[in-house]
Amino acid sequence: MSFDGHPGLRIGNFEPGIPIIQGGMGVGISLSGLASAIANQGGIGVIATAGIGYLEPDFVTDLEAANRRGLKKEIMKARSMTDGILGVNIMLALSDHLSLIKTAMDTGIDIIFLSAGLPFRLPSELKIEYIRDSGTRLVPVLSSARASRLILEKWKKIDYPPDAIVLEGPLAGGHLGFSRNQLEDKEITLENIFRETKQFANHFEQRHGIKVPLIVAGGIFSGGDICRFLDMGADGVQMATRFVATYECDADEEFKRQYLDCRVEDLKIIDSPVGLPGRAIDNQFLQQVRAGEKKPYECPWKCLKTCDVANAPYCIGKALREAKDGNFDDGFAFAGSNAYRVNSITHVRELVESLESEYNLALESSRQAVLLK
Ligand SMILES: Cc1cc2nc3c(=O)[nH]c(=O)nc-3n(C[C@H](O)[C@H](O)[C@H](O)COP(=O)(O)O)c2cc1C
Structure with missing residues (x-):
């Protein structure tokens, strides 16, 4: 696989053959199946760790131990399916994030997002x-850009500058790092966040001689999108939504069907019990919640530090687990803003090949455009 003309993404000593990272998707949407398939195509495959222990017998009685075991199994399973580069996605909002970080490191994961x-x-x-x-x-x-600048400065002080930064814009799926007002602000785009961050990252490189690769995420759908961002100076892209409708994605067929069937107007910003907005495919479950219905649940562990357990109308972990298993009476699917453009299920290999040819076409036309100027 080749994405000609891209300078090459390098994260520490890891050099993927293609500049694509598959975004981690919890709960259970990107596990060893999807992650290894992307890694086999030369990209970076990412296992999501949120709720990863849910198939373990002690998930209810000892969440931390179950998640540790579930994560270890999934990393080892992925390793048995690929020699490529593997990462895990760990949300800092998870109450057991430290235990997950240590487990991933001890199991020899390449990259932690x-x-x-x-x-x-x-x-x-x-x-x-x-x-x-x-x-x-x-x-x-x-x-x-502000958060990126602060992290660059603070991690430099502890002598561990980040190995790369993923900049996730407002068009992404799942929980979003923006308020509802910010999501309505036309000035807050991935392009603007990237440009501003890139400027600072360039200064940082000049000052300290340290290049921190910048990876963009959120709404990247086609090879043309990849070409546009690499042209702007990004080192790589992270894509999630596009990889859901693949045979290798770890979710139930019904989850994938939700993507095939959704329309643009079905993609809604919801208020998650975690205290962050999220983008999801609207359905009856979410409509009932909006209408004030409470979905009964027990919470033996507060798995998310920011969850308002006393007032939350439903358990987000449970709703996402039900969706992963194809039960949309009791759950819903997170999805990026481009999910409505997904119209068929493919193999990861075919998808990456089509992204590559679109990328090469876009690169060719941008070169022609430069020549004609
Ligand atoms: C179904 C789904 C689940 C997601 N779950 C997580 C997650 O557990 N942790 C996380 O950091 N990001 C999560 N994301 C965000 C993705 O990792 C990714 O950065 C983002 O969706 C990229 O935008 P795209 O989907 O338009 O390609 C999720 C996204 C989707 C679509």
Whole structure:
């Protein structure tokens, strides 16, 4: 597979053959099946860790142990299916994020993507030497130039500049790092967030001689989109929504069908019990919640630090697990703003090949355009 003309994404000593990272998708949407398929195509496959232990017998009695075991199994399973580059996505909002980070490192994961929180400081239990010895690379997922600048400065001070940054814009799926007002602000676009961050990252490189690769995410759908962002100076792209409708995606067929069937007007911003807005495919479950209905649940563990358990109308973990298993009476699917454009299920290989040919076409026409100027 080749994406000609791209300067090459490099995260620490990991050099994927293609500049595509598959965004982590919880609960259970990107596990070993999808992650290994992307890694086999030369990209970076990412296992989502949210709720990963839900098939373990002790998920209700000992969430932390179940998640640790579930994660270890999934990493090892993915490793048995690929020699490519594998990452995990760990949301800092998860109450057991530290245990997940350690487990992933100890199981030899290549890259950890830290999302849903601002890691201004690394947890004090994580010594820099421990991170370095593990060989694992740390990549925060951020939603603003300001956050990126602060993280660059703060991590530089502790002598561990981030190995890359994923900039996730407002068109992404799942929980979003923006308020509802920000989501309506036309000035807040991935392009603008990227340009501003790139400027600072360039200064940072000049000042310290450290290049921090910037990866863009949120709404990237075609090879043309990939070409446009790489042309702007991005080092790679992260894509999630596009990989749901693949045979290798770990979700139930019914989850994929929700993507095939949804229309643009079905993609809604919802208020998640986690306290963040999220983008999802609207359905009866969400309509009932909006109408004030409470969905009964028990919460033996507060799995998300920011969850308002006393007032939450439903358990987001449970709703997402039901959706992963294809039960949309009791759950709903997160999806990016382009989900309505997904109209068939393909193999990851075919999808990556079509992205590559679209990319090459777009590159050719942008070169022609430069020549004609
Ligand atoms: C179904 C779904 C589940 C997601 N779950 C997570 C998650 O668990 N953690 C996370 O950091 N991001 C999550 N995301 C965000 C993606 O990783 C990704 O950055 C984003 O969706 C990229 O935009 P795109 O879907 O338009 O390609 C999820 C996205 C989707 C569509």
